[in-house]
Structure formats: structure tokens, C-alpha cells
Amino acid sequence: MAAHSTDPAALDPTEFRHEVASFLIEALSDGSACPAFGAILPPEHHDKARAWQQTLSEAGFGGLHWPTDHGGGGLSTEHSAIWYEECARHRVAPYLNLQGIVLAGEAIIRSGTDDQKQRFLPATQRGEILWCQLFSEPGAGSDLAGLASSAVEQADGGYLLNGQKVWSSNAQFAEFGILLARTDPEAPRHQGISFFLLDMNLPGIEVRPIKQMTGDEEFCEVFFDDVAVPPDALLGQPGQGWKVAMDVLLDERGAFGSAGVISLEQELDALATLGRGREMDAVVTDELSRLVAQGQSLKALLQRLGSAPHAAPAAKLLRTEMSTETNRLAAAMHGASGMLESEQTDRLLYSPGMRIAGGSSEIQRNIIGERVLGLPREPR
Numbered sequence: 288m289a290a291h292s293t294d295p296a297a298l299d300p301t302e303f304r305h306e307v308a309s310f311l312i313e314a315l316s317d318g319s320a321c322p323a324f325g326a327i328l329p330p331e332h333h334d335k336a337r338a339w340q341q342t343l344s345e346a347g348f349g350g351l352h353w354p355t356d357h358g359g360g361g362l363s364t365e366h367s368a369i370w371y372e373e374c375a376r377h378r379v380a381p382y383l384n385l386q387g388i389v390l391a392g393e394a395i396i397r398s399g400t401d402d403q404k405q406r407f408l409p410a411t412q413r414g415e416i417l418w419c420q421l422f423s424e425p426g427a428g429s430d431l432a433g434l435a436s437s438a439v440e441q442a443d444g445g446y447l448l449n450g451q452k453v454w455s456s457n458a459q460f461a462e463f464g465i466l467l468a469r470t471d472p473e474a475p476r477h478q479g480i481s482f483f484l485l486d487m488n489l490p491g492i493e494v495r496p497i498k499q500m501t502g503d504e505e506f507c508e509v510f511f512d513d514v515a516v517p518p519d520a521l522l523g524q525p526g527q528g529w530k531v532a533m534d535v536l537l538d539e540r541g542a543f544g545s546a547g548v549i550s551l552e553q554e555l556d557a558l559a560t561l562g563r564g565r566e567m568d569a570v571v572t573d574e575l576s577r578l579v580a581q582g583q584s585l586k587a588l589l590q591r592l593g594s595a596p597h598a599a600p601a602a603k604l605l606r607t608e609m610s611t612e613t614n615r616l617a618a619a620m621h622g623a624s625g626m627l628e629s630e631q632t633d634r635l636l637y638s639p640g641m642r643i644a645g646g647s648s649e650i651q652r653n654i655i656g657e658r659v660l661g662l663p664r665e666p667r
């Protein structure tokens with residue numbers, strides 16, 4: 288497959304869209320494309336997704352808007368958005384996993400030293416490093432600043448890590464994880480947290496997959512028992528990890544952008560097709576029309592707000608709530624026989640998790656109320 292133009296800045300967006308579409312069509316026909324899978328890489332796509340990221344890298348589509356001197360494509364965020372939209376339209380995975388290309392990659396670009404950028408970015412965009420996100424703990428999810436995993440600084444500048452994480456997607460396959468741990472228990476809670484790039488093969492790390500209601504094991508518990516973390520694993524300054532993490536969460540919520548709307552439209556189109564030519568319950572017709580209208584509003588909202596950071600919680604909230612409702616409606620329209628068909632059942636069982644992952648719907652509503660609309664703060 289041909290690499291895209293060597294002068295990224297000169298790439299006309301319309302031409303770029305054509306270029307992406309032909310690349311994806313070719314990849315679908317030769318079988319190299321990894322099917323789309325949403326926010327978490329399912330174990331059965333693991334090998335295919337790794338090979339796909341390698342192909343993307345060779346074709347110039349890995350880490351599209353990362354800086355060119357660190358293995359990226361040097362393109363604009365507009366080009367990136369086109370890439371995500373076309374991947375959604377063709378139902379192809381845009382990357383190996385979100386946790387690596389979006390979360391870890393962007394954090395390293397923003398806060399990494401030159402050595403960290405050189406060490407991690409090219410290898411990540413080639414698919415040689417699979418990342419996981421080690422933020423949530425049994426006692427710290429929505430209230431992430433309540434995290435208790437501790438990293439105590441040692442004489443050599445490294446840290447001794449102890450504690451537990453949970454819901455860590457893809458941790459059983461990951462070579463590295465982005466980790467939050469408390470390095471100063473005396474500091475105010477948001478100021479004593481540091482951000483690490485953790486080698487998942489260090490002695491003292493135990494990963495236990497958790498079985499979900501879909502039957503898959505996509506996320507894990509991760510235990511740290513006296514893990515010796517080297518000094519160069521720290522990303523940014525000690526005690527300044529909260530700010531790095533907040534930007535990562537914004538990236539995570541923003542990832543549910545216009546590409547998500549395209550896949551939602553595809554789901555709603557499929558339901559409309561199913562509904563045509565058969566007797567429809569008036570309540571189901573109402574519900575389908577409401578969801579289609581809401582999908583158009585979401586699209587308009589995203590176009591108006593563009594990549595403004597405050598669009599991210601709204602996009603995440605609307606997309607995941609609509610997805611849950613769309614899958615419930617699909618189950619109602621397919622009826623009992625639909626529940627025997629695995630793809631439909633999987634979607635129905637999977638979608639409630641997306642309302643929680645990356646910050647629950649209730650938390651997105653709080654953020655929109657407090658930070659976007661300026662309403663009084665929730666009682667803490």
C-alpha cells in the first residue's frame with residue numbers, strides 16, 4: 288500500500304479523505320484491516336490489531352497528528368478527524384487501541400522528555416507497545432483523587448510501588464501502562480499524585496482478568512507488590528500527575544466524537560431498514576424517530592463545537608446514552624430470536640459499560656453543569 292503524501296501540511300482535506308477511503312477499501316479487500324471494536328480491544332482481535340497497527344504505520348496512518356520527528360504523520364487534527372470518520376464509515380479499527388495511540392501517546396507528546404518521546408512514540412505507533420490505563424482503584428473511580436496506590440521515592444530516584452488497580456482494559460496484554468500513584472501522602476489530595484509510564488513486566492506486578500457479562504475478559508485487576516519503578520518512568524514532575532491525568536481524561540471523552548456519530552447513524556439506519564416493510568409498534572416507531580432526531584442533534588452539536596474541550600463531556604454523554612437506548616430498541620425490534628443471535632446480544636450487554644468507562648454519565652452531567660454552564664457545585 289502506498290504511503291500518503293510526503294508533505295503532510297499540504298494535504299487537501301478532501302483529497303486526504305479520498306486517499307484514506309481508498310486505503311481502507313483496499314485493506315478490507317486484502318483482509319489486512321482489523322474490524323472496528325469501540326473503546327476496548329477485544330482479546331479475539333488482539334493479534335489482528337497488532338498487525339493492523341504495523342500496516343498503518345508503514346502506510347503513514349499511524350499516529351497521524353503526532354510530530355514527524357517522533358514517528359508521527361505531522362498532520363492537523365482536522366486530518367485526524369477525517370481518519371477517524373472514514374474508519375467508522377468503513378467499520379475498521381483506527382488504531383491498535385485507544386489507550387496507546389490516544390491516551391498514552393498524547394500524554395507523552397505533551398509532558399514527556401525527549402528521551403521518553405524517542406523511546407515510546409515510534410514504537411507505539413508501530414504497534415510494538417500495547418498500553419493500558421491504570422487509573423481506577425476499588426476505592427477510586429468517579430472520585431479518582433481518592434486513589435491509594437503508593438509510590439515511595441527511593442534513594443536512587445526510583446519509586447517503590449504498592450497497591451491495586453481495577454477495570455484496567457487490556458492490561459493482560461499490555462507491555463506498558465499509564466499509572467497514577469500517590470507519591471506524597473501529606474500533600475493535599477490532588478497535589479500528591481504522580482504519573483508514571485509503567486513497564487508491565489516488572490517483578491511484583493500481577494494481572495488478573497475479570498469476566499464481564501458479555502462472557503469476555505477485556506479488563507483486569509492489577510496488583511502491585513513492592514514493584515521497583517525506575518526513575519525514568521515518571522512522566523512530568525513528581526506530585527503534578529493530576530493535571531497530566533485530567534488532560535488524558537479529556538482526550539478519552541473527546542474520542543467519542545464525530546466518528547462515534549457515524550457508527551451510531553449506521554446502527555440507526557440498520558434499525559430503520561429492519562423496520563421498513565413490517566408492521567411496527569407505534570411506541571417503537573416513536574422511539575426510533577426520537578433517536579434518529581437526537582443523532583442529528585448530536586452531529587450538529589459536534590460540528591458547532593468542533594474540537595473545543597468543553598464539547599468532550601457532552602459528546603461522551605450523548606453518544607453512550609444513545610448507544611444504550613439504540614441497543615435496547617434493537618433488542619425490542621429483533622424480539623426473542625434476536626437474543627439468540629450473538630452480535631446483537633453482545634451489543635446489548637456491552638453498551639451499559641460504555642456509560643461508565645471514562646467517567647460515568649452522572650459525572651459527565653456534573654461536569655457540564657459545573658464547568659460548562661457554571662451552575663452551583665455538587666455537594667462534595
Ligand SMILES: Cc1cc2nc3c(=O)[nH]c(=O)nc-3n(C[C@H](O)[C@H](O)[C@H](O)COP(=O)(O)OP(=O)(O)OC[C@H]3O[C@@H](n4cnc5c(N)ncnc54)[C@H](O)[C@@H]3O)c2cc1C
Pocket residue numbers: 327419420421422423424425426427428429430453454455456457506640641643644645646647648649650653665
Ligand atoms: C468497560 C469499562 C472499561 C474501563 N476501563 C478502564 C481502564 O482501562 N482503566 C481505568 O483506570 N479504569 C477503567 N474503567 C473504570 C471507570 O473509569 C470507572 O468504572 C468509572 O470511573 C466509575 O468508577 P467506579 O466504577 O468506581 O464507580 P463509582 O465511582 O463508585 O460510582 C458508582 C455510581 O455512583 C455514581 N456517582 C459517583 N459519584 C457521583 C457524583 N458525584 N454525582 C452523581 N453520581 C455519582 C456513578 O455515576 C455510578 O453510577 C473502565 C470501566 C468500564 C465500565
